[in-house]
Amino acid sequence: MIELPDLVAGALTAGTLSALALGGGLMRSRRQQAQQRAEIAALRRQLDGTLHAFTAEVGHLAAQRMPATARQLDRPHITVPGPRQPHLTGTPLGGALEDVLAALRVELTAQRTRIDAAAQAGMRGATREIQAALYRLQDALRALQQRYDDPELAQTLFELDHENEQSLRRAQVAAVVCGAWVGLAREESHLVDAVTGGQARLAGYHRVRVHNHLKPGTALVSHAVEPVAIIVAELLDNALRHSAPDTDVTVNLEHVHHGVCVTIDDAGLGMTQDERARAQRLVAGSEPILLTDLGDPPRMGLAAIGQLTRQFDLSVDLSSPSPYGGVRAVLLVDSHLLSRIDPEERPPAAGAPRSTRRAEPATSSPAHAYGTEPDDAASGAVSRHDGPRDAGGLPQRRRRTRATADSEPAPRRPARRPEEAAAALGALQSGTAAARAVARDGVPERADEATSDTDQTDYEGGAAR
């Protein structure tokens, strides 16, 4: 009986103690739970915020940054906006977003090149056909020009030929831009012919003044002829297009130390610094050409020049302004692209301007050397730095030398007066008669041969020339 209360007391104590302990634990866990719940709520809020920010960031990427990146490929002045939250740059998320843009850029560039190549191939095929057809038309027109000389018909034929040349130029330039061959094999030709030929392909060719200061017979090797003609035509077209219709475009052909220099000056407005830089980049031909870069309608001229300068080792410079106020374009033909044609045997075309250096052969004779040398030496020295001096006074001075050269044949003229021609013919007739008389009298055949020989040479000398 005694033990029972002890037991009870012990149990009670234990019960109380455990109840206390339990109560304490319960309280603690309650507190912890509340704390955790608050923590979870905070985390969820934070997560919601982050998710919202992430969605907004991706939305910004899709709506703003990706289109800008795509547009930037063909319009480099466009700037791609940064992430919506500036603090993202540098974080892994920011890096991943940048990677998206980089991958887009790579893929788009590849696509662009592929599509452009396909477009170029299509255009190349079409222009090649057109070019061939226009050459056939040109042949037909020139055959008609030779056959018919009625002035009205000839006028029409000239106009058609000119129209045809212009179409041909456009087709050829488009083909060249698309990476095609120039489309025509020519043989070695006078450089001045190539320049004049290029001039003839333009609508405003009347406004072009070509001053030829080259040694007679300066020629281009066969594969450089057509490229030079195309480049000159395109540079002249630019010059004519960007200058007033009542101004002239001046072309100077000069020898420089390592080749020949074709300088084209216009008196137009000139180019701004940006335009000049773009033009210089295009004509240098160092970057591959994309049709989409050429604008709409595409400006093909400079791009074609770029293709040709790269393929044929020519160089074009547009970086200096012209002393006339417009643009100065300088085409440099390196000496390995030059050759020589005997101008007596194959003279340049009748329409090509004469060289102002016609007194050149006289320099070999010491008697004339004093008269001609200083001028030649001066022109050689000046052509190296063809600055404003060249544009100012020199052409006139050279023209004067040509005038003197032209007046030279005058003293020889009286030898060909009609009376003298008659006397020569009379002598020929009497000579022939005398020889025939001798032959009839039985003199060996050799005399007869000799007579017919002189007969022939006389005939050529008298009538053909």
Place this chain on the structure above:
Amino acid sequence: MTGRPGGRPLVPAYLSTGGVARPSRDRLERLSVLTGTGEAPPADLPAAQLALLDELADGSLTVVEAAALLRLPVSAVRVLAAGLVDRNLVLARAPIPPAEGFDPDLLKRVADGLRALKHP
């Protein structure tokens, strides 16, 4: 000088006359004879006219001959020559008319007469 040595000519014919094919005077024919007057050409003479003048420096030429030498169509040379005639640098003479054809009957009768003389 043998036609077109260079294949397709680089410089078209219209350039030589500045696109003009109607001569300033229409008395020039294909066989008109051109002779230089020997006057010194002015400095501003177009290149093609100068070339024609140079060809004439060696003697008179007909229009077709000059066209062949300059490798230009006759129509272009006509324009050039007309310009030079206007500037008094070239004289143009009408072509010499071909001799009148002989009467074949008359010739036959003469031949018969001669034969009759030879074989009496």
